[in-house]
Amino acid sequence: MEDIKTLDDGDDLTIPFLKKTFENCFFEIEEREKESKRFRHLFSVYEKDIQNVDKGVWEEYFNTLKYYSFRVANFCDIRKKYKHYQPKNKGELEAKVRKLLLAKNFVPDSYFEGDYATWIGVYARPKDKPTYLDANNHEEYLLQGKYSQNGFKQDFSEWFEWEIANNELLETKD
Numbered sequence: 501m502e503d504i505k506t507l508d509d510g511d512d513l514t515i516p517f518l519k520k521t522f523e524n525c526f527f528e529i530e531e532r533e534k535e536s537k538r539f540r541h542l543f544s545v546y547e548k549d550i551q552n553v554d555k556g557v558w559e560e561y562f563n564t565l566k567y568y569s570f571r572v573a574n575f576c577d578i579r580k581k582y583k584h585y586q587p588k589n590k591g592e593l594e595a596k597v598r599k600l601l602l603a604k605n606f607v608p609d610s611y612f613e614g615d616y617a618t619w620i621g622v623y624a625r626p627k628d629k630p631t632y633l634d635a636n637n638h639e640e641y642l643l644q645g646k647y648s649q650n651g652f653k654q655d656f657s658e659w660f661e662w663e664i665a666n667n668e669l670l671e672t673k674d
Contacts, residue, residue, distance in 0.1 A: 501574065501575055501578050503521070504517075504518065504521060504578060504582065505578075508582075511588045513585070513587070514587060514615065514616070514617040515585065515587060515615035515616060515617060516615050516617050516618065517617075518582055518585055519615075522579060525575055529572055529575070532568070536565060536568075539561065543558060587616040587617070589616055589667055590612075590616055592667070593616055593620055593664065593667070593669070594612050594620075596669050597612070597620060597622060597660070597662065597669065600662075600669065601622075601624050601660065602627075605626060605627050605628075606624040606625060606626055606627060606658070606660070607624060607625060607627050608622045608623070608624050609622075609623045609624050609625040609631050609632070609633065609657045610622055610623035610624075610633075610657070614661075614664075616664065617664060618663065618664055619661060619662065619663050619664060619672075620661070620662055620664060620669070621659060621660060621661035621662070622659075622660055623657040623658065623659055623660075624657065624658060624660050625656040625657045625658070626656055629643075629647065629654075629656040630643035630644040630646075630647055630653070630654075630656070631644070631657075632653050632654070632655035632656070632657060
């Protein structure tokens with residue numbers, strides 16, 4: 501959790517790092533939960549046989565378990581905070597993509613996808629063709645009608661994807 505905060509404060513946090521960290525933490529939590537269930541079961545079975553000397557060990561274990569539960573709750577709060585994390589370079593990379601698409605006479609026709617650290621992609625359509633999505637205004641609606649076939653809208657979108665290296669876009673080879 502501290503690493504995430506430190507990287508975020510330094511503008512070095514990436515979606516792949518978050519994803520890997522959360523996967524590792526959830527795996528660790530799951531493993532510890534299994535272990536904890538076994539101990540709680542053992543305690544319930546042998547509680548009446550535990551002598552006063554051993555009870556101190558179990559009390560320490562259950563106190564540690566409470567602290568661990570508190571840490572898991574903190575982790576879940578961090579997870580909620582970063583669930584929809586957007587990297588600092590998002591706007592810059594999307595602007596670069598739009599510029600490259602315009603040079604090809606295309607415009608974005610969907611949300612951008614990717615981790616903004618290693619790749620970015622978007623569906624785009626020719627600038628002079630209508631969107632397949634819901635029309636935003638009457639002109640788009642009429643344009644969709646012009647290109648409709650048997651009452652069905654046509655989808656002119658194509659997938660464009662770039663690799664990212666040092667915050668620069670590299671065209672991927674199909």
